[in-house]
Amino acid sequence: METFRPGPLLRPAAWVQVLVDAPARERTYTYRLADGMTAAGGDVVCVPFGSQLVGGIVLGCLDQLPTGLDPGRLKTVESVVGTGLFAPGFWPLLVRVADYYLVPLARVLETALPPGILSRARRRVRLVADAAPMAQWGLSAAAKSAFDFLRSQAHADFSWRFCVQRLSGGVSSLRELQARRLLESYYVFGETARPRTQQFVVLAGAGADLCGRSAAVVQCLRRLGGEVSVEQLLAEARTTRALLQKLDAGGHVRIYERQILRLAAPTASADAPKLLTDAQKQVLDRLQGATPGPVLLEGVTGSGKTEVYLQAIAPVLDRGESALVLVPEIGLTPQLTDRFAARFGARVRVYHSALSEGERFDCWRQMLTGEAQVVVGTRSAVFAPLPKLGLIVLDEEHDGSYKQDRPAPCYHARTVALWRGELAGCPVLLGSATPDLESFDRATAGRYLHLEMPERVAGRPLPAVEVVDMREELNRGNFTPFSATLQRAVAEMHGAGRQGILFINRRGYSTFVLCRNCGETLRCPHCAVSLTYHRLEAGDHLRCHYCNHGAPQPRACPHCTSPNLRYFGAGTQRIAAQLSEQFPTLRVLRFDRDTTARKDAHRQILEQFGRGEADVLVGTQMLTKGLDLPQVTLVGILAADGLLNLPDFRASERAFQLLTQVAGRAGRGSEPGRVILQTYAPEHPVVEAASTHDFRRYAAAELTQRRALGYPPFVQLVALQLSAAEQQSVVESAEALARRLDGSADFEGRLLGPAPCTVERVAGRYRWQLLIKNPNGEAGRASLRALLTQFVPCAGVTVAVDVDPLRLL
Ligand SMILES: Nc1ncnc2c1ncn2[C@@H]1O[C@H](COP(=O)(O)OP(=O)(O)OP(=O)(O)O)[C@@H](O)[C@H]1O
Ligand SMILES: [Zn+2]
Ligand SMILES: [Zn+2]
Numbered sequence: 001m002e003t004f005r006p007g008p009l010l011r012p013a014a015w016v017q018v019l020v021d022a023p024a025r026e027r028t029y030t031y032r033l034a035d036g037m038t039a040a041g042g043d044v045v046c047v048p049f050g051s052q053l054v055g056g057i058v059l060g061c062l063d064q065l066p067t068g069l070d071p072g073r074l075k076t077v078e079s080v081v082g083t084g085l086f087a088p089g090f091w092p093l094l095v096r097v098a099d100y101y102l103v104p105l106a107r108v109l110e111t112a113l114p115p116g117i118l119s120r121a122r123r124r125v126r127l128v129a130d131a132a133p134m135a136q137w138g139l140s141a142a143a144k145s146a147f148d149f150l151r152s153q154a155h156a157d158f159s160w161r162f163c164v165q166r167l168s169g170g171v172s173s174l175r176e177l178q179a180r181r182l183l184e185s186y187y188v189f190g191e192t193a194r195p196r197t198q199q200f201v202v203l204a205g206a207g208a209d210l211c212g213r214s215a216a217v218v219q220c221l222r223r224l225g226g227e228v229s230v231e232q233l234l235a236e237a238r239t240t241r242a243l244l245q246k247l248d249a250g251g252h253v254r255i256y257e258r259q260i261l262r263l264a265a266p267t268a269s270a271d272a273p274k275l276l277t278d279a280q281k282q283v284l285d286r287l288q289g290a291t292p293g294p295v296l297l298e299g300v301t302g303s304g305k306t307e308v309y310l311q312a313i314a315p316v317l318d319r320g321e322s323a324l325v326l327v328p329e330i331g332l333t334p335q336l337t338d339r340f341a342a343r344f345g346a347r348v349r350v351y352h353s354a355l356s357e358g359e360r361f362d363c364w365r366q367m368l369t370g371e372a373q374v375v376v377g378t379r380s381a382v383f384a385p386l387p388k389l390g391l392i393v394l395d396e397e398h399d400g401s402y403k404q405d406r407p408a409p410c411y412h413a414r415t416v417a418l419w420r421g422e423l424a425g426c427p428v429l430l431g432s433a434t435p436d437l438e439s440f441d442r443a444t445a446g447r448y449l450h451l452e453m454p455e456r457v458a459g460r461p462l463p464a465v466e467v468v469d470m471r472e473e474l475n476r477g478n479f480t481p482f483s484a485t486l487q488r489a490v491a492e493m494h495g496a497g498r499q500g501i502l503f504i505n506r507r508g509y510s511t512f513v514l515c516r517n518c519g520e521t522l523r524c525p526h527c528a529v530s531l532t533y534h535r536l537e538a539g540d541h542l543r544c545h546y547c548n549h550g551a552p553q554p555r556a557c558p559h560c561t562s563p564n565l566r567y568f569g570a571g572t573q574r575i576a577a578q579l580s581e582q583f584p585t586l587r588v589l590r591f592d593r594d595t596t597a598r599k600d601a602h603r604q605i606l607e608q609f610g611r612g613e614a615d616v617l618v619g620t621q622m623l624t625k626g627l628d629l630p631q632v633t634l635v636g637i638l639a640a641d642g643l644l645n646l647p648d649f650r651a652s653e654r655a656f657q658l659l660t661q662v663a664g665r666a667g668r669g670s671e672p673g674r675v676i677l678q679t680y681a682p683e684h685p686v687v688e689a690a691s692t693h694d695f696r697r698y699a700a701a702e703l704t705q706r707r708a709l710g711y712p713p714f715v716q717l718v719a720l721q722l723s724a725a726e727q728q729s730v731v732e733s734a735e736a737l738a739r740r741l742d743g744s745a746d747f748e749g750r751l752l753g754p755a756p757c758t759v760e761r762v763a764g765r766y767r768w769q770l771l772i773k774n775p776n777g778e779a780g781r782a783s784l785r786a787l788l789t790q791f792v793p794c795a796g797v798t799v800a801v802d803v804d805p806l807r808l809l
Contacts, residue, residue: 014063016077018056019106020049028059028106030069032076039080041105042091046078046123046185053078053171055123057085059105079178079185081123085113085368086385089423094383096419101409102718102785102801108409112383114360123160125174125185127151135180142169143176150183160185198257199230201244205252217243218252230255271342273314274307279453283308286451287427288315294418296397296443297431299453300462300693301664302628305431306336308453309393310343312429317347317373321390324420325376326413328399335606335628336395337376344374351377351384379404382413382420389424392417397430397439398657403806410802414439433664433695434657437706438713440699456668463635463666463673465691469682481575482582486636486676490579493634494586494615498671500634502579502618503662504572505643513542513553517562524549526764534573575638576618591619624661630669637662640679640687648808649711652686656698659690712804716774718784719805721757722797727766729794734768737791737799746783747772758808771808 016039018031031047033039043058058080065071094112098105127150139147146167150158164170177183203218203226210218220237221228228236230244247253276284279299287295287308299305313323327336341348349372351363366372367385375384379402394402394414402413414430421428430439430448443450456462468483478484493500513522513533521530524544531542533553540553556563572592580588591605609617610629617623643655659677667673679687689698707714720737724730734754741747752771760766774780781803793799 015065015074016045016061017059018045018047018077019059019109020047020056021054028104030062030066030074032071032074034076037077037080039077041095042086044081044085046081048075048078055081057109059109078175081186090385093416093420093423097409097411097416100415100781101411101803102781102788103409107407108411111380111404111407111409111411114364115357123185125158125160125163125178125183127156128181128184129156131180131182135182139180140169140173140176143173145169146173147177147182199255200227200257201230201233201248201253201255202227203252204254205250210252213239213243214247214252217247221253271339273311273343274304276307276311277304277457279455280304280308280311280457283451283453284311286449287312287429290427290449292421292425292427294421294442294448295427295429295451296435296439296448297429297451297453298435298440298443298695299431299433300456301433301661302456302460302462302668303433303453304457305395305453306339306628309395309429309431310339312393313344313374313391316390317344319390321388321426322367322370322373322375322386323391323393324381324384324386324389324417325374325393326381326395326402326417327376327378328396328401329378329622340374340376347373349375351375351381353378353380379413382411382416389420389426391426392421392424392428394428394430396432396661398432398434398436400654400806403804405802405807406800408800410800410805412804412806415804434660435695435699437653437699437703441703441713460667460670461672462693463663463675465663465675465677465693467682467687467691468676468678470678470680480582481578481638482636483676483678486678487582489634489636489674489676490583490586490616494583496633498633499609499612499614499629499631500616500636501623501629501632501662501665502575502616502636502638503623504575504618504620504638505640505658514566515557515560515562516564516566518557518560520557520559522554522558522565526762532571572618572620579616579618586616587614588616588618589614591617591623621658623665624658627665628668629665632665632669633667633671633673635663635666635673635675637675637677640677641681649706649709650806653702655686656690656695656702659686660693660695663690663693710773710775716777716780716803717805718772718774718781719802719808720770720772720788721767721800721802722754722769722793723765723767723800724794724797725765726796729797730766730768733793733797733799734770737793738770740787740791741770741772744783744787746776746780747774750774769808 015030015032018029020027020029029047029049031045039045039058039061041058041060045056045058046053047056048054049056094108095105097103097112098108101108136144136147146163146169149167150156150163160174163174167173169176174183174185178185201221203221217233217237217239221233224233224236230241233239233244234241244253244255248255283297283299297305297308299308309325313325316323325336325340337348337350349363349366351360351367353360355363363372363375364385367375368387370387372386375381375386377384394417397414404410404412414436417428432439435443439448442448466485468485470483473483476484482490490500513531514520515522522542523530526544526549531544531549531551534541534543542551542553543549554565557565572590576588576590579586589605589609591609605617606627606629608614610631612631637659640655640659643651643658648654663675663677665673666675677687677691681687685701686698689695689701703713706712711717722730722734722737724733731754738751738754741751750773752773754768754770757767757769760768772784774784788799788801791799
């Protein structure tokens with residue numbers, strides 16, 4: 001792990017560490033700075049790499065060379081191109097992320113920046129307008145002639161590539177002119193690039209006098225509607241570009257360029273601010289009157305938090321500042337983005353890692369120029385380079401998808417957002433009906449401004465929750481996944497022409513496949529878990545939910561060849577099928593990872609349901625996240641128990657959040673809602689708290705327990721995960737690391753493990769874990785950083801660090 005000295009320097013440094021823009025495995029290199037050259041972290045530089053000059057980003061300056069580097073062999077930075085990749089104040093944020101999460105700065109940059117940003121940026125040079133006349137004295141002949149040529153041109157701005165290829169002396173002339181400050185080089189991030197266009201071809205003449213292939217092509221074009229892209233016509237008519245050009249020259253068709261807008265702002269019909277409820281108004285007033293800082297908005301489901309966000313953002317934009325809105329998952333973004341787009345129009349952009357490279361790049365550029373003023377995005381959008389940030393909103397701030405599991409840095413977008421707010425001096429609004437216990441603890445301790453909206457808008461009641469004891473159902477001989485209460489409720493709902501949601505804590509058709517003859521389950525060959533059965537149109541299929549390994553469903557047991565296989569558990573697919581069986585007239589729609597894999601499928605399914613084209617939506621976790629469907633009156637929770645018994649100290653916190661959020665989808669319109677919660681453990685405290693919507697009581701009990709056991713938020717956890725293809729070397733390394741940690745005063749007695757992860761083998765690699773409790777904050781992290789830098793694991797073993805892990809593996 002490197003140590004960097006970021007930021008501007010008091011005394012010029014001699015070396016810099018640069019993240020080069022090259023498709024190499026190792027991308028961080030040390031370069032020498034020429035005399036008089038200065039650079040700071042975040043600067044874009046041009047450096048020699050192999051036989052080429054490439055772009056790079058300065059990670060930090062060094063006034064001492066790391067041991068083992070021979071200064072004589074280091075290459076020199078070719079030029080410092082300047083800043084411009086980042087908004088002001090952005091760089092210190094990246095440095096802080098690297099520091100806190102114990103990862104090299106280069107990894108943070110790779111996460112924060114859109115991929116390929118430097119190679120998409122283009123290097124240019126321009127004449128220095130007020131260059132000293134003396135600077136020309138003593139130029140070499142080649143450089144002099146290059147300079148005269150450039151000055152004779154009508155403009156004073158050229159692409160680097162053009163200069164290298166066309167000027168006498170090429171690169172060396174350019175360097176000479178730059179050294180004399182006659183010429184300066186810079187990067188542009190696409191603004192001089194031509195708008196992306198695509199060639200189209202349109203039918204121009206009747207094509208009557210044509211014959212043979214020409215006639216066939218024209219006929220094909222007519223069949224396709226008379227106007228298609230050149231690409232499409234080439235493919236459909238199996239013809240050549242040359243023939244199309246000939247037809248164009250003959251006036252039979254016209255080829256033209258059509259501009260393709262890569263990133264259209266989301267479109268939606270305009271939307272006016274709502275008249276605020278008293279609770280909303282109070283919250284906004286307090287928000288606007290407060291000094292900038294973290295704010296926790298604890299508002300029950302359906303209390304109208306989104307409207308608060310929208311009206312908090314409006315004055316920010318009016319001041320010419322920008323706003324960043326983070327949402328947990330893209331699954332919930334269509335609805336939410338639409339609301340933002342409807343309110344703020346073309347100033348809104350969507351930014352998340354599922355966009356294409358080009359889309360992310362375009363969006364990044366528009367953020368830097370201020371064209372994008374509101375960015376709605378998922379986790380990685382916390383790095384969106386919005387200048388003049390006036391407000392950050394994190395919706396559903398408790399959501400686990402704000403935490404990155406891998407690759408490093410394992411950052412939490414909420415943590416990073418709080419730092420960003422601090423650096424930008426703006427409020428960070430954390431909203432949730434079920435706040436994260438850490439946020440809640442800080443808010444009640446007065447470290448955050450704590451605002452509340454304890455009621456739903458328009459006096460709508462929270463839905464009544466009925467807990468159904470599934471053990472009694474079994475006693476009564478009901479072996480279906482639907483209790484009698486739920487069956488009656490579904491029938492009633494259906495009769496009244498309303499809609500419902502059934503929530504299952506799983507996906508797939510059934511969880512696992514077991515051989516009735518030998519008792520073996522069908523397992524993933526790479527991971528220590530059973531495969532999940534999926535029923536597909538193309539045929540039945542098994543899939544591993546850890547490594548995504550897929551296999552067709554075997555006809556017989558691979559262990560004993562018995563054909564007697566049995567399917568256990570109940571996934572979304574099976575529930576949907578059983579529901580249709582019991583209620584033949586019920587139209588059932590599935591909403592899970594399988595049915596939403598296609599681009600835009602989220603939106604399509606939700607819109608379909610919203611239009612009333614289905615009566616029941618059967619789905620998983622994804623249903624819980626902020627869906628606002630006013631027609632839904634019934635929510636059924638089929639198997640709450642799977643949630644309650646996970647081997648993780650956060651299991652009950654997560655269960656409470658999930659149950660409350662799912663229940664919160666009911667009764668958001670004018671009709672009151674009803675929730676049926678099925679469980680085998682009705683007396684479980686989480687079930688009790690969720691059924692009374694009592695977050696406060698639950699939080700108090702849970703926090704007391706966490707304090708007693710020494711768990712977050714009262715102590716920091718750091719997980720170290722070691723993995724390798726060989727079990728032996730993982731175990732040895734984990735034990736060696738544990739001995740080191742035990743010997744350190746900071747962690748003595750606060751080490752859990754080493755132990756194999758719950759699933760020891762994933763994708764062919766063995767995984768062991770060490771869990772450290774760090775009560776000493778930064779001091780503890782510093783000694784951990786030092787210890788990890790020195791630790792050398794066995795060959796082939798990688799060590800991943802997860803600071804504040806959310807899931808214990
Ligand atoms: N001031 C208002 N007047 C009328 N309707 C409102 C008002 N504010 C919000 N609503 C409506 O109330 C419903 C719930 O609001 P919203 O979706 O923002 O709730 P929420 O607090 O985000 O809930 P959740 O935590 O469940 O996502 C929405 O349909 C919204 O349009
Ligand atoms: Zn068998
Ligand atoms: Zn697997």
